[in-house]
Amino acid sequence: MALPVTGSADPVRAVTARGDRSVAVGGNAWLVVTGDHNTIHAGPQPVGLPHLVGAVPRQASSFQHRTAELALSKKATDDEAPAFCQILIGGGGVGKTQIAARRARQVWAQEQIDLLLWVSAGSRDAIVSAYAQAGSDVTGADQSDPERAASAFLAWLHNPERRWLVVLDDLTDPADVRGIWPPEQPGGQVLVTTRRHDAALKGNGRRCIDVGLFTADEAAAYLTSALQPYDRQDRPEDIRALACDLGHLPLALSQAAAYLIDAALPIDRPDGIARGGDGRLPYRKLLADRARSLEDVVPEVGSLPDDQTRTLNAAWSLSIERADRFRPVGLARPMLQLVAMLDSNGIPISVLTSAPALTYLANPGGLRRWLRCLGWKGGTAVAEDAVGALRALHRLSLIDHTTANPHQAVRVHQLIQRSVREALSARQLDRAVRTAAEALLDVWPETESDAQFTRALRASVAGLDTKAGPIVWRLGKHPVLFRASDSLGESGLVASAVTYYDRLRATAHEHLGPDHPHTLVARNNLARWRGEGGDLAGALTGFSELLTDRVRVLGPDHPHTLSTRHNVATFAGMTGDASGAAIVSAELLADELRVLGPDHPHTLTTRGNLAEFQAQAGDVAGALTAYSELLADRLRVLGPDHRDTLRTRENHATWLGMGGDVAGAVTAFAELVADRNRILGPDHPDALGARNNLARWRGETGDADGAVAATAELLADQLRVLGPDHPHTLTTRNNLASWRGKAGDADGAVAATAELLADQIHVLGPDHPHTLRTRHNLATWLGEAGDIPKALTATAEVLTDRVRVLGPDHPDTLRTRQNLADWLGRSGDPDGAAAAYAELLTDRLRILSPDHPDILINRTDLAHWQELSDKD
Numbered sequence: 001m002a003l004p005v006t007g008s009a010d011p012v013r014a015v016t017a018r019g020d021r022s023v024a025v026g027g028n029a030w031l032v033v034t035g036d037h038n039t040i041h042a043g044p045q046p047v048g049l050p051h052l053v054g055a056v057p058r059q060a061s062s063f064q065h066r067t068a069e070l071a072l073s074k075k076a077t078d079d080e081a082p083a084f085c086q087i088l089i090g091g092g093g094v095g096k097t098q099i100a101a102r103r104a105r106q107v108w109a110q111e112q113i114d115l116l117l118w119v120s121a122g123s124r125d126a127i128v129s130a131y132a133q134a135g136s137d138v139t140g141a142d143q144s145d146p147e148r149a150a151s152a153f154l155a156w157l158h159n160p161e162r163r164w165l166v167v168l169d170d171l172t173d174p175a176d177v178r179g180i181w182p183p184e185q186p187g188g189q190v191l192v193t194t195r196r197h198d199a200a201l202k203g204n205g206r207r208c209i210d211v212g213l214f215t216a217d218e219a220a221a222y223l224t225s226a227l228q229p230y231d232r233q234d235r236p237e238d239i240r241a242l243a244c245d246l247g248h249l250p251l252a253l254s255q256a257a258a259y260l261i262d263a264a265l266p267i268d269r270p271d272g273i274a275r276g277g278d279g280r281l282p283y284r285k286l287l288a289d290r291a292r293s294l295e296d297v298v299p300e301v302g303s304l305p306d307d308q309t310r311t312l313n314a315a316w317s318l319s320i321e322r323a324d325r326f327r328p329v330g331l332a333r334p335m336l337q338l339v340a341m342l343d344s345n346g347i348p349i350s351v352l353t354s355a356p357a358l359t360y361l362a363n364p365g366g367l368r369r370w371l372r373c374l375g376w377k378g379g380t381a382v383a384e385d386a387v388g389a390l391r392a393l394h395r396l397s398l399i400d401h402t403t404a405n406p407h408q409a410v411r412v413h414q415l416i417q418r419s420v421r422e423a424l425s426a427r428q429l430d431r432a433v434r435t436a437a438e439a440l441l442d443v444w445p446e447t448e449s450d451a452q453f454t455r456a457l458r459a460s461v462a463g464l465d466t467k468a469g470p471i472v473w474r475l476g477k478h479p480v481l482f483r484a485s486d487s488l489g490e491s492g493l494v495a496s497a498v499t500y501y502d503r504l505r506a507t508a509h510e511h512l513g514p515d516h517p518h519t520l521v522a523r524n525n526l527a528r529w530r531g532e533g534g535d536l537a538g539a540l541t542g543f544s545e546l547l548t549d550r551v552r553v554l555g556p557d558h559p560h561t562l563s564t565r566h567n568v569a570t571f572a573g574m575t576g577d578a579s580g581a582a583i584v585s586a587e588l589l590a591d592e593l594r595v596l597g598p599d600h601p602h603t604l605t606t607r608g609n610l611a612e613f614q615a616q617a618g619d620v621a622g623a624l625t626a627y628s629e630l631l632a633d634r635l636r637v638l639g640p641d642h643r644d645t646l647r648t649r650e651n652h653a654t655w656l657g658m659g660g661d662v663a664g665a666v667t668a669f670a671e672l673v674a675d676r677n678r679i680l681g682p683d684h685p686d687a688l689g690a691r692n693n694l695a696r697w698r699g700e701t702g703d704a705d706g707a708v709a710a711t712a713e714l715l716a717d718q719l720r721v722l723g724p725d726h727p728h729t730l731t732t733r734n735n736l737a738s739w740r741g742k743a744g745d746a747d748g749a750v751a752a753t754a755e756l757l758a759d760q761i762h763v764l765g766p767d768h769p770h771t772l773r774t775r776h777n778l779a780t781w782l783g784e785a786g787d788i789p790k791a792l793t794a795t796a797e798v799l800t801d802r803v804r805v806l807g808p809d810h811p812d813t814l815r816t817r818q819n820l821a822d823w824l825g826r827s828g829d830p831d832g833a834a835a836a837y838a839e840l841l842t843d844r845l846r847i848l849s850p851d852h853p854d855i856l857i858n859r860t861d862l863a864h865w866q867e868l869s870d871k872d
Helices: 067-073 096-109 124-139 146-157 216-230 236-245 250-263 283-288 312-325 332-339 355-362 367-373 383-395 414-422 426-443 451-474 479-490 494-512 517-532 536-554 559-574 578-595 601-616 620-637 643-658 662-680 685-700 704-721 727-742 746-763 769-784 788-806 811-826 830-847 853-871
Strands: 002-004 014-018 023-025 030-034 037-041 051-053 085-089 115-120 164-171 188-194 206-210
Touching (some): 096 164, 115 124, 124 146, 216 250, 236 283, 250 283, 250 312, 312 383, 332 383, 332 426, 355 383, 414 451, 426 451, 451 479, 451 494, 517 536, 559 601, 620 643, 643 685, 662 685, 685 727, 704 727, 769 788, 788 811, 830 853
Parallel strands (some): 051 115, 085 188, 115 164, 164 188
Antiparallel strands (some): 014 037
């Protein structure tokens, strides 16, 4: 006889037939039995509901509630239920499983479902096996045929009246669920946790939720809660610092807490002493010790907390192996090795697709170099390969890669970086460090017109220095550190450049010795940025001491020695001794003509400096002649479009105006603006600088309104190109305020100058010459706006600071004394003004030549106030 079986919920698992005519056929769809005697053994009956299949992980101790939890229950609209399928995506150790488990327990406890299936979805076999178990439980399907039992389970899920939740935890490969996704039904829910960012997981009504790190507050709360039961005396600031050291990664925090508890170690010591009475280092110092690996500062596998089975390193190793099998095969691992050397918070894509980086990817282990020696033609990597490797790493949540911001295209957790570095051999580490340094220098622009890009480059240099500084010096790749420090100064962060170069000087002394040429270069650059930061006396001292050592080490005629003499002369002039600087420059020029020849760029530069000091000392006519002769030689030697030729034209035009030929200066600067725009581009700093000078000299012709308009347009471009804190931008703001005042808006000039002063104090510091200049100008515009008492007070205060910072004989100090004398007279004290001008004239005659323009102006002003004093 034949009996139809109408559904998998009523299976017959076994049939038997006995006798001469015995036949037995069994199955879920049809049953045929014949024989003299037969029996039917019914299979297991379906379990009752509600029913739980699988082991939901227990809640971790000190569990922290997070925004991803709320996202799981969030509705798309008020009228809709939460999404049918929700996917928690994040890297290893961020807590995806814990969030999913808490959600599963909540739904189960609230009796919202009839079935909860928890699947450890590491492979398709594991998924099918879990489905088969569920199918056996709810339908009585035969587990000996897992595929059929799994199909029975999926068929059971199709019933729209059933309520269920299927959790696919740690889905390793989207392909593993192809064709076996749970069906979308009104009462069904699917929750997936995965590291994968593949497009195959998205769409079809699935909702992806990114799970990131703990916030700083969540991380501190977790550590506090985990450590609190053990009667420890950890300070809140130490807890927050440790959370930051661990990058707020939940897995790292839990394993660090377990280590602290098991070892009875303090996080840190408030007294600053490295070792305690027992001779042990506190945990933060252990963690920072480069001689220790991550494995050394977390518990052993058998002592991991919260049923964890993998240490930090193991949490990522399998993902790295899988990413390396993605196309382009074999490039994900070396790319991650390179990324591990740079800034964790954002690496420019151009660094990772640079020529040194592509060479590294094409030959990650050094083997191909030897194969080439044997005649192998080898392969090469192109930018598409590099980006493909980044996408492979992104798909496994080992990095975050975005095309939206090319200057910060790649982010990676700092502990992943450390784990990758620790897995490298010494030779591999050297190659990765060398490549990172070379890649950064390869893409560093000669002119830094993109502030965001150069900030990202500097951050990656800082990352490289922190992670592998001694290796950088040993490999001779420290020029990248010098470039980053110079970039700080060129971007207006002069104080930071001074601090960085002071450290580089000490490090170079340690690694290279005091007389190494690069140690001397570090001292040279430190002195330079001290001067740029306003410490003119410190810069002059630094260059003078360096000159002594360079003469001793390199000899008097070495180009670096001659360059140092040039810097000594420059800063002597900047401190106010223009005549002395001219003498030193003339002596230097004679030696450069002898050693380098008349057409050497350094010789030509010294001729330009000599002309500048001549002009500052009062010989404007002689300086203009010298500049004209220099310009002819630079045109002959360098050509009309060379930057030094253009700079000579700029200096010549400036002193044309200073010498009284304002119209000639306007014409010269208009031509220079056109040429710089053509040669360098309109956004080049030199082109912007020429526009600034053109606006100035147009204003000096009497067109103050035109100067205001031109300077305002320039400021908009500098804000866009250089950023608000660049020294050139701040200078243009000063000029714009001044031209507004000269155009008749003294109150507006006061307001703008006061705002500028606040920003300069913040960016440059209170003693920077530019900050002091702005204070000087603010006092001037206060007086021009009618508040002469405030102008008098402010001028006296800035004079005190200029004497302290620049010295009594600096031109800026003398100029402030001149203004103070003028405000004394305008406040009603002509006797005080006359006396102040007389004292100023005496000092100027001591410093300057009798024919200097400042002397002539001083005499005129003195006569004016003496006449008014006599009338009184």
